[in-house]
Amino acid sequence: MDITIGVQNLPRELVIDSAQSADEIAAAVEAALGGSKSTLELTDARGRRVIVPSASIGYVEIGTENKGTVGFGAL
Secondary structure: OEEEEEEOOOOOOEEEEOOOOHHHHHHHHHHHHHOOOOEEEEEOOOOOEEEEEHHHEEEEEEOOOOOOOOOOOOO
């Protein structure tokens, strides 16, 4: 699942490929933005943790799940 995080005062956004489900990511974002946590912590597909202070989050875009495609053409 691709996740894009816009951070305030940074010209580039963070792009993470995560194995977490969309519901897990949405719950983590809600907890961070709701004030119950001071950071947004996500784990990428390789097991690395990404921690962003919740006060500096501009936006979070949760993409669709990555499905591996086989072949050259689209059906």
